[in-house]
Amino acid sequence: MVIGTHRPTQVLVDRLAIKANIIAEKETLTDDTDIFAVIKADAYGHGLIEVAKTAKEAGVKGFCVAIIDEAIAIREAGFSEPILILGLTQSKYAPLLAENKISATVSELNWLKEASVLLKKEQSAPLSVHLALDTGMGRIGFREADPFLETINFLKGNKDVFNFEGIFTHFATADSPDDTYFKKQMAKFNKLMAVVVDRPRYVHVSNSATSLWHAACNGNLIRMGISMYGLNPSGGEVALPYELKPAMGLTSELSFVKEIHTGDSVGYGITYQAQENEWVGTIPIGYADGVFRNLQGFKLLVDGQFCEIIGRVCMDQLMVRLPYKMPNGTKVTLIGKDGNEVITAQDVATYAGTIHYEVTCALSERVPRVYLN
Numbered sequence: 001m002v003i004g005t006h007r008p009t010q011v012l013v014d015r016l017a018i019k020a021n022i023i024a025e026k027e028t029l030t031d032d033t034d035i036f037a038v039i040k041a042d043a044y045g046h047g048l049i050e051v052a053k054t055a056k057e058a059g060v061k062g063f064c065v066a067i068i069d070e071a072i073a074i075r076e077a078g079f080s081e082p083i084l085i086l087g088l089t090q091s092k093y094a095p096l097l098a099e100n101k102i103s104a105t106v107s108e109l110n111w112l113k114e115a116s117v118l119l120k121k122e123q124s125a126p127l128s129v130h131l132a133l134d135t136g137m138g139r140i141g142f143r144e145a146d147p148f149l150e151t152i153n154f155l156k157g158n159k160d161v162f163n164f165e166g167i168f169t170h171f172a173t174a175d176s177p178d179d180t181y182f183k184k185q186m187a188k189f190n191k192l193m194a195v196v197v198d199r200p201r202y203v204h205v206s207n208s209a210t211s212l213w214h215a216a217c218n219g220n221l222i223r224m225g226i227s228m229y230g231l232n233p234s235g236g237e238v239a240l241p242y243e244l245k246p247a248m249g250l251t252s253e254l255s256f257v258k259e260i261h262t263g264d265s266v267g268y269g270i271t272y273q274a275q276e277n278e279w280v281g282t283i284p285i286g287y288a289d290g291v292f293r294n295l296q297g298f299k300l301l302v303d304g305q306f307c308e309i310i311g312r313v314c315m316d317q318l319m320v321r322l323p324y325k326m327p328n329g330t331k332v333t334l335i336g337k338d339g340n341e342v343i344t345a346q347d348v349a350t351y352a353g354t355i356h357y358e359v360t361c362a363l364s365e366r367v368p369r370v371y372l373n
C-alpha cells in the first residue's frame with residue numbers, strides 16, 4: 001500500500017494517552033495479574049509496532065494478535081515478549097509458531113495431534129498453547145468437559161513438544177448493562193474449569209469490558225484492547241469506572257474552496273443541491289481512506305466549527321458546506337478536538353450505524369500515522 005505522506009491527511013496517535021490508559025488499568029489489578037496489549041488489526045488502526053513499543057513502555061507483559069503474520073511482524077521488530085494469537089492458526093504452521101516463540105490458541109484435540117507430528121519431525125522447541133473454551137460466544141473453543149480434559153491430558157503427555165501455557169474464554173456481552181448472559185457464561189467457564197487439576201500459567205477471561213465492569217472475574221491476565229486506545233467498549237452505554245483518554249485523531253485540510261449557487265449540485269448521484277448560494281470546501285479524504293460512504297450529512301470540524309458533509313463521500317475526497325469563505329489549508333478535524341468542540345470515534349460510529357472499533361480499524365494504511373508525545 002502506498003502511504004500518502006505528501007497529502008495533509010493524517011491519523012494522529014497520542015502515545016501518552018495509550019500509556020495513561022494502561023497505567024490506569026494496571027492500578028485496578030492485583031500484582032499477580034499481567035496485561036497483554038491486544039494489537040491485532042494494526043493495533044485497531046493505530047499502528048502495530050509503535051503501539052507495541054508504547055504499550056511495552058507502559059508495562060504490558062505481552063501481546064495478543066489475531067493472525068500469525070501479525071505475530072511474526074512483532075518478532076521481526078525485535079520484541080521478545082510473549083505473543084498469543086487469539087484466532088486459530090492452521091496446524092501446518094505449528095513449527096513456525098514454535099520457532100518464533102508464538103503461543104497458539106487451540107480449539108480441537110486433532111489440531112494438537114497434527115501439530116505434534118510436525119513438531120517432532122522438525123525437532124522444534126516446545127510450542128506454547130492456550131486452550132480456548134467456548135462458554136457462549138459460539139466462535140471457537142471447547143464446549144464440553146469431555147474433549148477438553150482429553151486434550152489437557154494429551155498436552156501433558158507430550159511435554160517434549162507442547163508447553164501448556166493457558167486456558168481462556170471470551171464473553172459475548174461483557175459490555176452490556178444486562179449481566180444475565182455474562183453470568184451464564186461465567187458459570188459455564190467455572191464448570192469446565194472444575195475438571196482442570198493443574199492450572200497452566202495463565203487463566204484468562206478478560207477483554208477490556210470484562211476487566212472494566214466484571215473485574216471480580218479477572219483471571220491472572222487481561223487482554224486489553226479497546227480501552228487501551230481510550231474508547232469505552234460499550235460505546236457509552238455503560239459508565240466507565242475510570243477515565244479513558246482517546247488516543248486517535250484524524251485530521252486533514254481544505255484543499256479547495258469555491259462558491260456554488262442555488263440549485264447547483266455536489267457529488268456523485270447529485271444527492272445534494274444548494275438551496276442558496278453557499279461556500280463549499282473539498283477535503284482530501286474519502287472512503288478509500290476509511291471514511292465511510294454513508295457519512296453524508298455528518299458534521300466535521302473545520303477550523304473548530306461544525307460543517308456538514310454534503311454529497312456522497314467519494315473514494316479520495318469529500319465536500320463540506322462552509323459557514324463562509326475559508327482559505328485553502330484550513331484545518332479539518334474528523335476525529336478529535338479543535339477549540340471547544342470535539343468529534344469522537346463513537347460520534348462517527350453512531351452516525352454510520354456501527355461501532356467505534358470499526359471506525360478506527362477502517363482507517364486505511366494510505367493515511368500516515370503520526371505519533372505524538
Ligand SMILES: Cc1ncc(COP(=O)(O)O)c(C=O)c1O
Pocket residue numbers: 038086170206207208209223224225226227233
Ligand atoms: C479473544 C479476545 N480477547 C480480547 C479481545 C480484546 O477486546 P477489547 O478490544 O474489547 O478489549 C478480543 C478482541 O476482539 C478478542 O477477540
